[in-house]
Amino acid sequence: MRNAFADEATKLGEADPRVVLLSGDIGNRLFDKFKEKNGNRFINCGIAEANMMGVAAGMALSGLRPIIYTITPFTTTRCFEQIRVDACYHNVPVMIVGTGSGLSYAELGPTHHSCEDLAILRTLPNMTVLAPADEVELRQCMRAALKINGPVYIRIGKKGEEIIPKKDDAFEIGRSITVREGKDVCLIGTGTLMPELLKAAELLQQQGISARVESCHTIKPLDLEMLDEVSKKFPLLVVAEEHSKIGGLAGAVSEWLAVQKSNNTTMLNFGTEDEFMHEVGSQEYARAKYGLTADNIASKVMQSLRAS
Amino acid sequence: MSSAKKTLTTSTSLETMTSLNELQSIASTLRARIIENSHKTGTPHLGSCLSSVDILTALYFSALKIDPEHPTDPNRDRFILSKGHGAPALFQVLAMRGFFPEVDLESYGQDGGVFAEHPPTPDHLPGIEAATGSLGHGLPIGLGMALSARIQKQEYCVYVLLGDGECNEGSVWEAAMMAAGQKVDNLMVFVDFNKWQATDRSEEVMALEPFAEKWRAFGWDACEIDGHDMSQIVDVLTKPNKSGKPVAVIAHTVKGKGVSFMEDDNNWHYRIPKAEEVVAAKQELGVMP
Numbered sequence: 001m002r003n004a005f006a007d008e009a010t011k012l013g014e015a016d017p018r019v020v021l022l023s024g025d026i027g028n029r030l031f032d033k034f035k036e037k038n039g040n041r042f043i044n045c046g047i048a049e050a051n052m053m054g055v056a057a058g059m060a061l062s063g064l065r066p067i068i069y070t071i072t073p074f075t076t077t078r079c080f081e082q083i084r085v086d087a088c089y090h091n092v093p094v095m096i097v098g099t100g101s102g103l104s105y106a107e108l109g110p111t112h113h114s115c116e117d118l119a120i121l122r123t124l125p126n127m128t129v130l131a132p133a134d135e136v137e138l139r140q141c142m143r144a145a146l147k148i149n150g151p152v153y154i155r156i157g158k159k160g161e162e163i164i165p166k167k168d169d170a171f172e173i174g175r176s177i178t179v180r181e182g183k184d185v186c187l188i189g190t191g192t193l194m195p196e197l198l199k200a201a202e203l204l205q206q207q208g209i210s211a212r213v214e215s216c217h218t219i220k221p222l223d224l225e226m227l228d229e230v231s232k233k234f235p236l237l238v239v240a241e242e243h244s245k246i247g248g249l250a251g252a253v254s255e256w257l258a259v260q261k262s263n264n265t266t267m268l269n270f271g272t273e274d275e276f277m278h279e280v281g282s283q284e285y286a287r288a289k290y291g292l293t294a295d296n297i298a299s300k301v302m303q304s305l306r307a308s
Numbered sequence: 309m310s311s312a313k314k315t316l317t318t319s320t321s322l323e324t325m326t327s328l329n330e331l332q333s334i335a336s337t338l339r340a341r342i343i344e345n346s347h348k349t350g351t352p353h354l355g356s357c358l359s360s361v362d363i364l365t366a367l368y369f370s371a372l373k374i375d376p377e378h379p380t381d382p383n384r385d386r387f388i389l390s391k392g393h394g395a396p397a398l399f400q401v402l403a404m405r406g407f408f409p410e411v412d413l414e415s416y417g418q419d420g421g422v423f424a425e426h427p428p429t430p431d432h433l434p435g436i437e438a439a440t441g442s443l444g445h446g447l448p449i450g451l452g453m454a455l456s457a458r459i460q461k462q463e464y465c466v467y468v469l470l471g472d473g474e475c476n477e478g479s480v481w482e483a484a485m486m487a488a489g490q491k492v493d494n495l496m497v498f499v500d501f502n503k504w505q506a507t508d509r510s511e512e513v514m515a516l517e518p519f520a521e522k523w524r525a526f527g528w529d530a531c532e533i534d535g536h537d538m539s540q541i542v543d544v545l546t547k548p549n550k551s552g553k554p555v556a557v558i559a560h561t562v563k564g565k566g567v568s569f570m571e572d573d574n575n576w577h578y579r580i581p582k583a584e585e586v587v588a589a590k591q592e593l594g595v596m597p
Contacts, residue, residue, distance in 0.1 A: 020459060040459055046489070051448040051482035058452020061430065061438070063382060064459065066452075082479070085442050086449060090429050 001157045001192070002099055004135030006030045008142045009067055013038040016146065018063060022056055024049050024070030026099075049079040056094045057086035065093055065146060071105070072098030072114035072155060080120060087151040088124040095145050096153045101131070102191065102242030103272070104158040106286035110276040114155070119247025121153045122220040128152040128173060129220040131191035131241075131249075134163045137217050140171035148173070157192035158283075164194050164215060176223040182212035185301055186234040190216045190249045193242045196287070199294030200301070207302060222252050231257060231265045235308060238268045238301055242292060245271035268304050270297055326369045331538045334404070335365040339566045340595035341400045347586045349417030351425060355563040355576035357397035359502035360469060362536050363559055364394075364401045367467060371545040376406035379434040385464050386453050388438045390446020391471035391500060392426040398436075399423050407435030444477025446470065447497065451483045454495040454554075465494045473505025476514045481526065487554040488527025495554040496545075497528075500535060502563040504574045523556035535559025567592055 010033045013019040020041045021034055035042045045052035049070060056066035068075055075098045076083070087094040098117060105112035122129045128148055132138040138156055145152040164179055171177070176188070180201050189197040194215050201211040212234070214226060230237060237257075239250040250269040257263060272290045287293055291300070326334070338361050346354045368374075373385045389398045403410045416423040422433050426441030438449045450468040457464050470480065487495055501519065503510055510516055523530040529551035533540040544557050563577075564570030567589040581589065590596065 043455070043490070046482075046486060048479075048482035048486065050444075050479040051451070051486055054445055054448020054479065054483065055452035055455065055486070058438075058449035058454075059456045059459075060452075061449070062453050062456035062460070064456050081442065082445065082448070085439070085445055089439055091431075 001135050001138055001161050002027070002030060002159050004138050005069070005097060005099070005142070005156060006034065008139045010034040010037055012142060012146060013041060016065065018065040019146070020059055020064050020066045022052055022066055022068045024052055024068070024074055026070050049074045050082050053079045053082035053094070054086045057082075057090055057092055060087075060092035060094050061090060065095070067095040067097060069097045069099065071112060072101045072117055073112060076114060076117040076121060076153070083121070083151070084124055088126045091126045091150050093149050094151045095142070096151065098153070098155050100158050101155040102157070102193075103283050103286040104192070106277070106283045107280050109280060110278075113277065115242070115244040115272045116247070117153070117155060118219050118241070118243050118249065119251060122247075122252060126150045127220065128218070130173065130218055131155045132217050133189075133191060133194035133215050134161050136163055136169070137171070137215070140169070141173070141217065144171065144173045155191060161192045162195040164198065174218045174221045174223055176214045176216040176218070176226045178212065179215050180211065180213035182210040184210045184234070185236045185238060185305065186212045186214065186230040187238045187240065187297070187301075188214045188216050188230070188249070188253065189240045190219060191242055193240055193292060196292060196294045196297065197240055200297040203294055203298035204301060207298075209302065209305065211301070216249060219249055219252055222256060224256065227253060227256055231260065231263050235265055236268060236301065236304055237265050238270070238297065240270035240292065240297060242287065243271050244274065245269050246274060266304070266308065268300060270300075328538045328542065331365050331369055331542070334369055335362050335538070336566070336593045336595055338365060338397065338400050338404065340590045340593050342396050343567070343581055343589045344586055345396060345400070345413070345416055347581045347583065350580050351396050351417060352578045352580065353393040353396065353425065354579070354581070355504070355570060355574065356391065356471065356500075356502070357394050358565045358567070358570065359535070359561040359563045360391070360394050360500045361397055361565070362538060363469060363498050363500065363541055364397055366538060366541040366545060368401050368405045370542055372467070373464065376435065379407055383462055383464055386437045386450065386466045388440065388446040388450045388466070388468045389427060390440055390450070390468050391443065391474050392440030392446075394469070394500075395425060395427045398427060402433075402435040405435070408433065443471070443474040444479040447480050447483040450495060451487050451492065454487070454492045455490060457494055458492070465496065467496050467498065469498045469500060471505070472499055472501045472503065472510040472516060473513070475499065475516060476505070484523065484526040484528065491552055492554050493549050493552050496549075497554070497556045498535075499556065499558050500561050501558050502561040503572075504563045504577070506577055520556070520558045523558070527553060528556045529553045530556040530558065532558045532560065535561035536565055
């Protein structure tokens, strides 16, 4: 995903002279091509994220289209107040990209984990919140974000993410993508956890359960049309994300669901627990610890369907 | 950027350069209006407003390349009041400079209006470049604007007014280092060094001194002036910047300047003047009702 980000940023920069890339002192060599093609429009802002966010807002107020790139906690929680005041209150087109989101950097410890970013950023007025599943969605998100005249947050993974097979390349911010049709249960996922949902759907199929799978790349604005449809159609909605169970996609969906007049659907959520992960391990280890695996999702879904 | 050509700044869209006497008279009128408005609307931060009035006057009536008829002209100079609690002063300056009718200020403090304690976002009031109020935001935003001029090959300059208390914020120094690292020479900071922050002497809360030396150590060209001496303020604004660096002006000021019973009395950070105090203040300022 990182390489796709750098490549797409380079293309956007070539096509649009307003695009400026600001890095928080990461991505060694990653942006060589951007620098080569777009000369003075790459700035390493150093390890000073609060300032970087203000600089980006100042640029956006002056007609530029800054893209900010650094590791997720540093471009979200570290400078939350600058995002709130400089980018969102001024409602300026700053594209904030957090790399290594969720548990991508599991082995680096909780300082580098980001399981709160979706929750806090979606509370901000004017903010659009995106979590692409793979590099295809990432490129689509970036192209669409550039057309939005306000702040956009894009949460991305690290590298080597699987590409989700889709029937076409239709993409629109705020419209979830149905990546698999089904009739018994609906699995709604977001971000780089999507392959696990597709594998879970396969496992469920082997048990005779037909699962629809949604790639819900936009956390805000939420796709209410899709939710309205699936909440009426399915007795069980499953939401899975590499993010805290508090306030992320599941939080957003349940806020909506709780105030619907009548619904006969139940939610089953998969996310990280309300704790810091003190032991180190790989992303796979961390996902398994929190049950973010196809096996666990499929087995919990079967339990839930049998119980109802 | 061709730094040799860059001047901070010599021209003005006012038809003629306003004389020092005129500037001083404008500053007195502004002080009277700010005090009167504080009384009328219960708006605090009078001391902080009065310490910055002379700098604001020199900027808006002598230095800034701005046209109130075209407040979003891409080539305009930018001014950011980073110490956003000085907004009651800025609103009066903008109105007098013609960004909006002075009569608009009659709605000051009313529910549903834009005039209160801090600047609104630029789309809500002509002449405002950034919505400040949370301290430590104006310099990073101003730096972004200054870098934009380089990227878009424009000639404008950016001026940012900081408070001394505001320099407690780490983001000020992050921006200071980046501005120096980027050799931004179209950026000028004024520090309204009135020696007080909300509840204490600023020097006793966080060591600021040697203040100018600090800015130099951060890679800036720095000087110290009397922030109430109009000729010194105008001088520093008209001097071409040949340093190739951003410029910091440590303006020594007095909180509550212009009214003897307010000067250097930090109670006026929050106190609201009574009717008789307004009359006494206006007499001292030589501004009659």
